[in-house]
Amino acid sequence: xxxxxxxxxxxxxxxxxxxxxxxxxxxxxxxxxxxxxxxxxxxxxxxxxxxxxxxxxxxxxxxxxxxxxxxxxxxxxxxxxxxxxxxxxxxxxxxxxxxxxxxxxxxxxxxxxx
Amino acid sequence: xxxxxxxxxxxxxxxxxxxxxxxxxxxxxxxxxxxxxxxxxxxxxxxxxxxxxxxxxxxxxxxxxxxxxxxxxxxxxxxxxxxxxxxxxxxxxxxxxxxxxxxxxxxxxxxxxxxxxxxxxxxxxxxxxxxxxxxxxxxxxxxxxxxxxxx
Numbered sequence: 001x002x003x004x005x006x007x008x009x010x011x012x013x014x015x016x017x018x019x020x021x022x023x024x025x026x027x028x029x030x031x032x033x034x035x036x037x038x039x040x041x042x043x044x045x046x047x048x049x050x051x052x053x054x055x056x057x058x059x060x061x062x063x064x065x066x067x068x069x070x071x072x073x074x075x076x077x078x079x080x081x082x083x084x085x086x087x088x089x090x091x092x093x094x095x096x097x098x099x100x101x102x103x104x105x106x107x108x109x110x111x112x113x114x
Numbered sequence: 115x116x117x118x119x120x121x122x123x124x125x126x127x128x129x130x131x132x133x134x135x136x137x138x139x140x141x142x143x144x145x146x147x148x149x150x151x152x153x154x155x156x157x158x159x160x161x162x163x164x165x166x167x168x169x170x171x172x173x174x175x176x177x178x179x180x181x182x183x184x185x186x187x188x189x190x191x192x193x194x195x196x197x198x199x200x201x202x203x204x205x206x207x208x209x210x211x212x213x214x215x216x217x218x219x220x221x222x223x224x225x226x227x228x229x230x231x232x233x234x235x236x237x238x239x240x241x242x243x244x245x246x247x248x249x250x251x252x253x254x255x256x257x258x259x260x261x262x263x264x265x
Contacts, residue, residue: 052118053118053119054118056117056118056121056122057117057118062121065121065122065125066121066124066125066128068125069125069126069128069129069132070128070129070132071132072129073128073129073130073131073132073133073136074132074133074136076133077132077133077134077136077137077140078136080137081137081140081141084141084142085142088142089154089158092151092154092158093252095146095151096151096154096155096252096253097252097253099148099151099177099180100173100176100180100230100233100234100253101180101226101227101230101253102180102183102184102186102187102226102229102230103187103223103226103227103230
């Protein structure tokens with residue numbers, strides 16, 4: 001003969017569960033709305049930096065990022081060189097004029113015409 | 115999260131290093147000497163070897179004279195400042211001496227302009243029309259020169 005299992009403390013609670021109220025008529029609509037909102041929010045909550053960090057975890061992307069940084073550094077150096085070159089040319093032209101025209105050096109530029 | 119930060123820092127370090135290394139490697143050297151100035155002219159005006167040699171000769175020949183004139187101009191300016199100082203402090207002017215000064219200065223100015231003009235024309239003579247036009251723009255009035263450099 002089988003002995004009866006000991007009474008579980010959850011049993012009265014489960015007995016009460018059978019007396020659940022009727023669900024709201026808008027339950028399905030609310031569930032779908034929550035799902036839709038969750039889907040929309042997910043990428044925003046992740047954030048740009050978090051996404052970028054995840055991408056940086058990939059070796060290929062990391063190598064590309066470092067290479068892009070090097071290329072950007074060279075590009076900026078080239079732009080800076082262009083500016084320096086223009087300033088240098090202007091200075092050299094002034095120096096040349098001072099060298100060939102003694103009056104320019106002393107604030108009395110002479111008009112040189114062909 | 116440590117690895118992305120490290121890669122970010124590595125990227126910044128590589129970018130900064132490449133920028134500095136490239137800039138230092140390509141940075142133009144300063145040219146204050148006559149040779150440096152002429153080398154700049156050579157590049158700027160696309161002079162041929164023969165043109166450059168002739169232009170260098172012309173410049174080297176006139177350089178000592180122009181330097182001496184430059185020193186004379188500086189001297190005259192100092193002299194003029196003395197005149198002005200004396201006029202302000204004593205309220206008197208030695209008109210004879212001042213007239214002599216003005217005459218000397220006018221003569222010096224004319225000689226300076228003449229020397230410069232001869233040097234410019236001698237240099238321009240060696241150049242082709244395009245080079246000459248660009249060269250004359252460079253040595254023309256300051257306003258025209260600024261315009262030329264801006265283009």
